[in-house]
Amino acid sequence: MGNEKIKNLENKLKTLWKHREKRFGVGDLKFLYEKAQNKKVIVEMGVSQGFSTLTILVALEHAGGHLWSIDYNRKACKEAVKTVKEWGLEKNWTFIVEDVIAYSRSWKKDKMIDFIYIDLSANFKREWWGDLFKAWVPYLKQNGEILIHAAKAHFKKGVGFVKGPNFEIRNIRFDRWDNCLITKTGPSSAKEFSDVIPGVS
Numbered sequence: 001m002g003n004e005k006i007k008n009l010e011n012k013l014k015t016l017w018k019h020r021e022k023r024f025g026v027g028d029l030k031f032l033y034e035k036a037q038n039k040k041v042i043v044e045m046g047v048s049q050g051f052s053t054l055t056i057l058v059a060l061e062h063a064g065g066h067l068w069s070i071d072y073n074r075k076a077c078k079e080a081v082k083t084v085k086e087w088g089l090e091k092n093w094t095f096i097v098e099d100v101i102a103y104s105r106s107w108k109k110d111k112m113i114d115f116i117y118i119d120l121s122a123n124f125k126r127e128w129w130g131d132l133f134k135a136w137v138p139y140l141k142q143n144g145e146i147l148i149h150a151a152k153a154h155f156k157k158g159v160g161f162v163k164g165p166n167f168e169i170r171n172i173r174f175d176r177w178d179n180c181l182i183t184k185t186g187p188s189s190a191k192e193f194s195d196v197i198p199g200v201s
């Protein structure tokens, strides 16, 4: 894609980010924009207004790649779907209206993921995270990354919940954000979570 077109999209993105700048800042989205570039297979959990969706899709314009976004609330994502089309980004996008754990059962077994971005509402209960990891981590490539947005809102006691021999966890703070970046460092399955997440067997 030409530089001009990317510049245009980046300007649109900056205007979009302004809508949440006052309330939340944009440091987390800038970081996401950098992270998503050069990734080929990205899965996003939680679309809603689409701030992160559009950020990832514009990032993918740099080197190609595809984003699968999952959200079970079609109505809440109406604006995001509209904007993706308006910006001409739908060719690299698959939108799935389903529960994030249920959809893992439809994921192609040999399609390995580079990057998973998770931004689920606070009503995604703590005890479901084990199932989420069990469902998706096997599809994450070695050195693949999971970025959990505002992890603190979900894990009030911190993010020591996913320590394992094949994971490296870094806590990244942007002002008011408490995002958690997890890197898969070995050929693990989700089994290793069983020791550290209550309710996972």
Ligand SMILES: C[S@@+](CC[C@H](N)C(=O)[O-])C[C@H]1O[C@@H](n2cnc3c(N)ncnc32)[C@H](O)[C@@H]1O
Binding pocket: 045, 046, 047, 048, 049, 050, 051, 052, 053, 070, 071, 072, 073, 076, 098, 099, 100, 101, 119, 120, 121, 123, 124
């Ligand atoms: C905070 S919003 C996402 C915001 C979005 N990432 C952004 O940057 O604009 C959380 C979304 O997660 C979705 N969600 C929550 N639990 C879910 C689940 N179990 N499966 C699928 N979507 C879920 C909600 O419908 C909601 O739209």
